[in-house]
Amino acid sequence: MVKAFRYRIYPTKAQETLLEQMLEECRWAYNETLAYRRDAWQERQEVIYYYGTTKLLPQWKQERPTLNIVYSQVLQDAQHRVDKAFKGFFRRAQNGEEPGYPRFKGKERYRSITYPQFGFGLTHDGKLHLSKVGDVKIKLHRPIEGKAKQVTIRRYPTGKWFACFTAEVEPKPLPETGKYVGIDLGLSTFAALSNGKQVANPRFFRKEEKALAKPQRRLSETEKGTPEYAGRRKVVARIHERIANKRTDFSHRLSHQLVNDYDVIAFEDLNVKAMVKNHCLAKSISDAAWRQLITHTVQKAENATRRVVLVDPRNTSKTCSRCGRLVEKTLSDRVHSCPHCGLEIDRDLNAAINVLTLGLQGLGLGPGSPRLKSGEQSPYHPGLVHS
Numbered sequence: 276m277v278k279a280f281r282y283r284i285y286p287t288k289a290q291e292t293l294l295e296q297m298l299e300e301c302r303w304a305y306n307e308t309l310a311y312r313r314d315a316w317q318e319r320q321e322v323i324y325y326y327g328t329t330k331l332l333p334q335w336k337q338e339r340p341t342l343n344i345v346y347s348q349v350l351q352d353a354q355h356r357v358d359k360a361f362k363g364f365f366r367r368a369q370n371g372e373e374p375g376y377p378r379f380k381g382k383e384r385y386r387s388i389t390y391p392q393f394g395f396g397l398t399h400d401g402k403l404h405l406s407k408v409g410d411v412k413i414k415l416h417r418p419i420e421g422k423a424k425q426v427t428i429r430r431y432p433t434g435k436w437f438a439c440f441t442a443e444v445e446p447k448p449l450p451e452t453g454k455y456v457g458i459d460l461g462l463s464t465f466a467a468l469s470n471g472k473q474v475a476n477p478r479f480f481r482k483e484e485k486a487l488a489k490p491q492r493r494l495s496e497t498e499k500g501t502p503e504y505a506g507r508r509k510v511v512a513r514i515h516e517r518i519a520n521k522r523t524d525f526s527h528r529l530s531h532q533l534v535n536d537y538d539v540i541a542f543e544d545l546n547v548k549a550m551v552k553n554h555c556l557a558k559s560i561s562d563a564a565w566r567q568l569i570t571h572t573v574q575k576a577e578n579a580t581r582r583v584v585l586v587d588p589r590n591t592s593k594t595c596s597r598c599g600r601l602v603e604k605t606l607s608d609r610v611h612s613c614p615h616c617g618l619e620i621d622r623d624l625n626a627a628i629n630v631l632t633l634g635l636q637g638l639g640l641g642p643g644s645p646r647l648k649s650g651e652q653s654p655y656h657p658g659l660v661h662s
Contacts, residue, residue, distance in 0.1 A: 276446055276577055280419050281439045284403060284428070285412040293344065293408055294388075294428065294436070300345045301353040302385035307335065308357045309377055325358040345388075346406040352389045387429040395426045403438055413438060420444045432512035448580040455539040455640075457631025459591065459623045460565040462556065463609070466529070467623030469631040474529065479521045480562040487514050522564050530571040534579050541634025542569050543588035586633035596620075596628040 286294060308328045315321040329351055336342045342350065360377035367374035394406035397419075402410040405428070421444035429437050457469035465476035490510045497504040533540055547566050551557040569585070576583045593601045598616040611618065611625035618625075 276444060277424075277441060278420065278444045278574075278578065279439055279441055280417070280423075281437055282416065283414045284436045284438045285414070286408075286436055290408055290411055291436070294430070296341070297345050297349065297388055297407070298385060298430065299382070300339075300342050301349060301388050302380050302382065303339070304332075304335070304342065304345075304350050304353040305357055305385060306379045308354045309360075309379060312357065312361065325355060328354045328357070344407060346390065346394045348391050348394060349388050352391050355391075383432075386431070387427050389425060389427045391425045395423075411438075431516065433509060433516050444578070446578050446580055449535065451538050452536060454537045455541075455631060455635060456533070456537045457541040457627045457629070457634055458533075458543075459626035459630055460543060460545065460563070460568070461623055462559050462563060464623055465563060466568075467621070467627045469624070469627040471624060473623070476563060477521070477525055478559075478562060479518050479525070480558070483514060483518050487511070490514060522562075522567070526564065526568045526571050530568055530575050533572055534575040534581050537581070539582045539584065539634065539638065539640070540572060540576065541584050541586055541630045542572070543591060543630055544585035545588055582638065584634040584637050586630055586637060588630075591629040591633070592622060592626040594625075594629050596625045596632070 308331075311328060311331065312323045315323045332342075332347070332350055332354075357377065364374045364377055390405065396404050397413075397415075398404050398410055401413070401415060403413040403426075404410050405426075419440055419442055421442040423440040423442045425441045427439045427441075429439065431437065455469075459467045461467065462476060464473050466474040468474075490507065494504070494507040494511055497507055545565055547560065551560050553560075569583075573583045575581075590601060592611075593604060595602055595611070595613040595616060595618055597618040598613060600613065600615045602611065602613050602615075604611070604622065609622050611620055611622045613619070
């Protein structure tokens with residue numbers, strides 16, 4: 276499996292200036308490649324692919340000598356990103372979506388360069404060697420597992436630089452626990468588990484809103500392009516970075532605990548992109564970052580040979596986990612009260628049990644129906660006996 280390892284790097288002033296120049300040259304190559312492919316289609320109805328654009332690099336280097344400061348494979352990766360953007364555009368168009376055409380990158384929208392195969396490595400004295408840059412100080416707070424296949428150097432809005440290694444590692448299976456869990460993700464409670472446990476919503480952005488308001492207001496009052504604007508923008512970026520770091524740490528800790536405790540983890544396959552169109556809840560939904568938790572759990576489960584299953588979220592809150600009938604609810608109804616079988620439990624717990632039922636059915640581990648016979652104890656929620 277493929278795993279990423281991120282470390283902070285500390286380039287010198289000269290190295291930082293060179294990295295900034297490399298970013299700019301790669302951004303130029305990206306935009307020039309995009310323009311070339313666009314014009315080829317508009318003018319000649321000719322489709323240009325990745326290997327058709329790499330042939331242009333020698334000519335571009337003659338016309339723009341500053342391209343020579345960039346390692347050759349790094350420039351090729353900039354063209355490869357254009358190719359990936361077009362492939363994504365065509366894939367979404369074929370799926371009936373409304374794709375946005377690949378866009379040109381402004382100076383603040385191109386922040387990383389990638390050494391895809393060669394040109395990088397760790398030195399004997401614990402530094403990161405980058406071709407055309409030199410040896411860069413790196414904080415190796417943990418060892419890199421496996422063999423590093425590529426490295427991406429990224430500049431963050433706060434001015435910090437990070438190196439992200441991609442390596443192939445062998446899975447590390449965990450012993451089986453014999454436990455399964457379904458998880459209902461929400462806003463009042465971040466996660467409700469089918470065994471009755473609940474995880475409170477940390478609301479990291481909401482807690483930082485007051486700290487963010489004043490710097491944002493001062494930034495909006497400053498003229499763009501001035502040194503003062505750049506300084507105030509960095510202050511705002513630091514607050515956003517602090518919020519993102521807290522959210523990421525929370526997600527990693529929770530996903531680690533879930534993978535350690537359960538063999539099978541079932542989530543709802545939420546369409547967050549559509550959900551944030553509700554302007555009343557958009558900020559809270561984005562703050563919760565449910566998709567981040569699911570992504571981290573899937574990655575850790577793959578490494579631990581656990582199983583994560585995503586189920587259709589339709590009617591998981593309305594369906595009675597005892598009798599299987601639909602019980603209509605509004606968002607304000609926090610208790611599931613079934614008029615058919617008399618079951619009364621927390622709304623989120625009811626949904627979590629349904630998520631687990633569907634997940635086990637999808638894996639072939641559960642019964643063909645969520646309904647249980649009279650007097651039979653639910654294997655998904657030991658405390659719930661079906662009557």
